[in-house]
Amino acid sequence: MTKPNDLLPEGLQDRLPAEAARITAAMRACLDVLGAHGYDRVRPPLLEFEAALVGRMAGVTVGETSAMFRFVDPASLRTLALRSDMTPQVGRIASTSLAAAPRPLRLAYCGDTVVIKASQLDPAREHLQLGAELIGADSVAAAGEVVMLAVEALKAAGLTGISVDFTLPDLVDTLAEKAFPLDAGQIEGVRRELDTKDAGGLKAAGGAAYLPLLYATGPFEGALAALRAVDAGGALETRLDALEQIAAHIGDAARITLDPTERHGFEYQSWLGFTLYADGLRRAAGRGGTYRIAGSDEAATGFTLYLDRLADAAPQPEAARVCYLPFGHDRSAAAALRAAGWRTRAQLADGEDARALGCGWTLEQGEPVAL
Numbered sequence: 001m002t003k004p005n006d007l008l009p010e011g012l013q014d015r016l017p018a019e020a021a022r023i024t025a026a027m028r029a030c031l032d033v034l035g036a037h038g039y040d041r042v043r044p045p046l047l048e049f050e051a052a053l054v055g056r057m058a059g060v061t062v063g064e065t066s067a068m069f070r071f072v073d074p075a076s077l078r079t080l081a082l083r084s085d086m087t088p089q090v091g092r093i094a095s096t097s098l099a100a101a102p103r104p105l106r107l108a109y110c111g112d113t114v115v116i117k118a119s120q121l122d123p124a125r126e127h128l129q130l131g132a133e134l135i136g137a138d139s140v141a142a143a144g145e146v147v148m149l150a151v152e153a154l155k156a157a158g159l160t161g162i163s164v165d166f167t168l169p170d171l172v173d174t175l176a177e178k179a180f181p182l183d184a185g186q187i188e189g190v191r192r193e194l195d196t197k198d199a200g201g202l203k204a205a206g207g208a209a210y211l212p213l214l215y216a217t218g219p220f221e222g223a224l225a226a227l228r229a230v231d232a233g234g235a236l237e238t239r240l241d242a243l244e245q246i247a248a249h250i251g252d253a254a255r256i257t258l259d260p261t262e263r264h265g266f267e268y269q270s271w272l273g274f275t276l277y278a279d280g281l282r283r284a285a286g287r288g289g290t291y292r293i294a295g296s297d298e299a300a301t302g303f304t305l306y307l308d309r310l311a312d313a314a315p316q317p318e319a320a321r322v323c324y325l326p327f328g329h330d331r332s333a334a335a336a337l338r339a340a341g342w343r344t345r346a347q348l349a350d351g352e353d354a355r356a357l358g359c360g361w362t363l364e365q366g367e368p369v370a371l
């Protein structure tokens with residue numbers, strides 16, 4: 001019987017063995033890929049000073065932190081926050097403890113994050129993030145490496161049909177500067193209408209010049225050609241050339257699409273952002289892009305996978321054989337079985353039903369015997 005106190009708060013859930021096994025298998029596979037490509041793992045804490053957490057991301061300021069759980073630390077009397085994203089923490093590490101480490105600096109991470117309010121599309125308030133940050137570079141070469149790494153990690157986790165959706169997070173800011181000028185007061189309205197892809201609203205907001213951007217979305221080649229046709233006095237050229245080079249680097253490793261005005265979830269990314277999708281997932285498997293670490297203003301490129309989410313579409317790892325170990329069993333034989341990939345469950349009390357405990361074998365005279 002579930003008592004009221006046994007219920008979990010909205011947006012939080014337990015992961016039972018089958019699901020936890022899928023998440024763990026995906027985590028190991030992804031971490032192995034990042035490690036193999038030279039990314040060193042760091043483990044920042046679950047909570048830290050709120051100001052430190054938000055202060056490290058250009059574009060994110062204190063006050064915009066309503067997504068984070070916050071409370072006063074009885075020890076320091078300062079406001080602490082539970083991390084809602086690990087990228088700012090890695091930025092902090094890079095610009096403090098590892099400030100003197102040679103660049104480019106390649107760091108990997110994996111840990112839980114929470115937000116107060118989930119989005120309408122995703123009711124979960126807790127996410128297991130796993131990612132990589134390449135610090136000291138936001139070049140085309142860095143972006144190519146990071147996107148390919150994300151794709152390889154997703155494949156290693158057993159996902160198929162991977163697609164990468166590129167966006168240009170600071171596109172409106174760039175165009176508003178000169179090519180399609182907007183007053184400071186108009187920018188937000190134009191961004192909003194581009195977000196909702198509302199042509200009428202965009203015109204009304206004073207953004208008629210931005211209309212072609214709405215139609216430059218979809219499969220990469222076509223969308224890129226449509227963007228190239230937007231005459232912005234050369235303001236877009238270097239970005240589009242860069243996108244083309246990154247796409248060429250990915251080749252046929254993933255399907256590539258472009259949605260130049262998508263900015264949801266790209267609060268701190270600069271010239272490049274990307275969202276990762278895979279077959280069987282309704283929501284994004286991950287996200288990444290280029291950014292600057294505020295404070296140090298160092299350029300960086302990285303990505304984050306949402307492991308708990310993507311594990312929904314990851315294959316169930318093959319269940320190892322489980323052997324029951326009766327009282328007085330041969331311990332070295334049991335250890336040898338485990339070393340060979342078996343799992344064992346040892347007897348704790350008289351009268352146990354080994355089969356009901358999930359064992360298909362029992363150890364007799366040092367040998368597993370089928371039950």
Ligand SMILES: N[C@@H](Cc1c[nH]c[nH+]1)C(=O)O
Binds near residue numbers: 131132287289301304
């Ligand atoms: N941490 C960001 C993605 C990212 C990683 N590095 C750069 N951007 C997110 O989860 O949205």
